Amino acid sequence: MVAVAMALVLTPGVASGADLPDNISWTATVNGVNVDRTNREAVRLEPGERAQVAVVVQNRGNEPLSIPYVRLEGSVLGLSFYVFTTRVDFEVPAGAKAERLEYEIDLLDLGDQARGLIPSRVVLLDEDGNDLAAQAFRVDVRGDLTSVYMVFGLAVGALTLLLLGAALWRLSTGRLHPNRWRRGLTMAAPGLGLGFVLTFSLSVLRIASPQGRLWAILLLVGAAVGFAAGYLSPNPDASDERYGGYEDADEIPEDSGNFVVDQGGQRLPTQRESEARAGNRTWPLSGR
Numbered sequence: 001m002v003a004v005a006m007a008l009v010l011t012p013g014v015a016s017g018a019d020l021p022d023n024i025s026w027t028a029t030v031n032g033v034n035v036d037r038t039n040r041e042a043v044r045l046e047p048g049e050r051a052q053v054a055v056v057v058q059n060r061g062n063e064p065l066s067i068p069y070v071r072l073e074g075s076v077l078g079l080s081f082y083v084f085t086t087r088v089d090f091e092v093p094a095g096a097k098a099e100r101l102e103y104e105i106d107l108l109d110l111g112d113q114a115r116g117l118i119p120s121r122v123v124l125l126d127e128d129g130n131d132l133a134a135q136a137f138r139v140d141v142r143g144d145l146t147s148v149y150m151v152f153g154l155a156v157g158a159l160t161l162l163l164l165g166a167a168l169w170r171l172s173t174g175r176l177h178p179n180r181w182r183r184g185l186t187m188a189a190p191g192l193g194l195g196f197v198l199t200f201s202l203s204v205l206r207i208a209s210p211q212g213r214l215w216a217i218l219l220l221v222g223a224a225v226g227f228a229a230g231y232l233s234p235n236p237d238a239s240d241e242r243y244g245g246y247e248d249a250d251e252i253p254e255d256s257g258n259f260v261v262d263q264g265g266q267r268l269p270t271q272r273e274s275e276a277r278a279g280n281r282t283w284p285l286s287g288r
Contacts, residue, residue, distance in 0.1 A: 019126075019134045023060040024092075028053065028122040028135055030072070035122055035137035042209070043120075043140040047111030053122070054170045055101040065092040066255035067132065069125035074118035074139055076203060076210050077196075080143075081149045082113040085125070114148055115143035117202075117209040138209045153200035160193025167230075184231035191226015195219040207225060 020026075028035050030043045031052050045051055053072065059065050067090040073083045088250045092099045120139040124132040143149065167190050170176045176183045195218040202208040210218075 013250065016093065019062055019131065020124075023070060024057065024058075024065060026057040026124070026133065028055045030122065032137075035135050037236065042117055042140040044140045044142065045107055045110060046142050047107050047109075047144070049107055051105040051107055052054060053086075053103055055124070057090075057096065057099050057101075059092045059094055059096045059099065060164075062094050064094050064285070066090070067092070067124050067127065068127045070101075070103075071123040071125055072120065074114060074120040074141070076118060076149070077215055080153075081118065081152075082110055086127075110141060111147065113143065113148050114141045115145070115147045115205040115208050116141060118149075119209055132135045140206060149200075150204065152202065153197070156193065156196045156200065160190055160197055164190035165191055171233060176230070176233065176236050178235055180231050180233075180235075183233055184227040187230030187233070188227040189222045191229070191255070192219060192223040194226070195222025198222070199253050233259075 020256060029052075031045075033043045035043065039162055051072070053070065055067075055070060057065065057067070067088065069085055070088050070090070071085040073081065074081055084107075086105065086132060088101055088103060090099075090101045118139045118141050119136065121134045121136050123134040167176075167187050171184070176186060195215075199210045199218050200214045202214075203210050208214060
């Protein structure tokens, strides 16, 4: 889970308008709302209804512009939860000041795909489906409780509870690894899971849209808190018996004379201890 999160955080986003010349500008509206001006307003999409999409392009160049496809998509944590790609064959002649395209999208299946505040994009595509330009905005999807997005969030929550329960049980029973770095990594996984759960909860409850910066911060903070909790947790009691007070078997000096550990890291009785048990005598073990 830690590796997956790091891959998501380090995945670069798609640059808006990376392949369009500087002499071309454009805007888009969804259901009458300009997506370039929706920092505070989320565009509401109702499953089963039609969404009205309009694209206006200004071409100040000397060459015409062809836009074969327009896509409306929503994704969280780098995972797409709804995608509507429409063939439009939009031709913008050279010198056009405000060439306009209008079309409708049938949102019949949207309720089964997502629910809550979803970071979304309107994307202009070329003939091969590559991005020409994109504008990001927020969408309020009024989807079902049984949508893929909800099921995915609940599955992440259930996995997080299992990881957290297992980690706490190992901590309470002294079964965590005596090495504090290993303990930190063990607790980082459920901490990361809590970051995932918080991200989905804020989205579904329509409190905040999990934009790239927000969810990256939540995941990294969750993992860091979990790692710190494991790193600072007390050493398991078993470590005193297995390693004679040393945190790890690798830290035991070869000439300590305290005891011997086998290949599995289990403590073997020393000669003094064997003699003490046989003769019912107590011998102090040398400390470090």
